[in-house]
Amino acid sequence: DTAVSQTPKYLVTQMGNDKSIKCEQNLGHDTMYWYKQDSKKFLKIMFSYNNKELIINETVPNRFSPKSPDKAHLNLHINSLELGDSAVYFCASSQEGFNEQFFGPGTRLTVL
Amino acid sequence: GQQLNQSPQSMFIQEGEDVSMNCTSSSIFNTWLWYKQDPGEGPVLLIALYKAGELTSNGRLTAQFGITRKDSFLNISASIPSDVGIYFCAGFTNTGNQFYFGTGTSLTVIP
Numbered sequence: 001d002t003a004v005s006q007t008p009k010y011l012v013t014q015m016g017n018d019k020s021i022k023c024e025q026n027l028g029h030d031t032m033y034w035y036k037q038d039s040k041k042f043l044k045i046m047f048s049y050n051n052k053e054l055i056i057n058e059t060v061p062n063r064f065s066p067k068s069p070d071k072a073h074l075n076l077h078i079n080s081l082e083l084g085d086s087a088v089y090f091c092a093s094s095q096e097g098f099n100e101q102f103f104g105p106g107t108r109l110t111v112l
Numbered sequence: 113g114q115q116l117n118q119s120p121q122s123m124f125i126q127e128g129e130d131v132s133m134n135c136t137s138s139s140i141f142n143t144w145l146w147y148k149q150d151p152g153e154g155p156v157l158l159i160a161l162y163k164a165g166e167l168t169s170n171g172r173l174t175a176q177f178g179i180t181r182k183d184s185f186l187n188i189s190a191s192i193p194s195d196v197g198i199y200f201c202a203g204f205t206n207t208g209n210q211f212y213f214g215t216g217t218s219l220t221v222i223p
Binding site: 004042045097101102 | 157212
């Protein structure tokens with residue numbers, strides 16, 4: 001069973017479109033995260049979310065928004081996609097806080 | 113913003129050799145973590161360190177939480193081809209609840 005899963009694995013879309021990436025974890029963890037990995041492999045946290053608090057990295061454009069229908073899911077919505085949004089996006093989860101996060105397989109987003 | 117600098121940036125070694133890499137920051141961290149990322153996959157946690165001076169092993173991997181709390185080290189003994197990948201350190205600080213990944217060390221093992 002996959003602990004943290006993401007769909008789709010690959011996403012190719014045109015500039016200006018709106019898209020979503022889904023994330024599900026079956027670990028019973030309380031906190032979920034979204035990360036962006038650029039072409040130089042730098043990993044940067046975008047959001048962390050538990051049922052009490054959403055923490056947003058201040059550098060993330062407000063075109064990006066996380067939505068959590070329940071504790072096991074944290075989806076990433078992106079509006080008005082730009083070329084610079086092309087990257088690999090990883091979802092992760094942990095029991096509590098930032099320690100010992102488990103990562104999903106990533107979604108490679110390409111904006112044309 | 114905060115940056116965790118890893119060195120070396122990349123390594124090419126012969127199978128069987130030992131590997132050492134480190135991670136440094138300009139400020140103190142409460143937790144250090146080491147992850148490995150295989151191509152096309154997400155990072156996988158290798159070792160977690162919670163106390164200054166702590167030395168923890170996981171098989172052929174050993175990591176240490178630096179005494180100054182501003183650095184951490186990862187050693188891999190007797191490298192094998194499947195050790196290939198990118199190794200990331202990550203640090204968490206209670207001050208402001210901040211979490212950062214390092215710049216990564218790319219490891220290539222030549223059989």
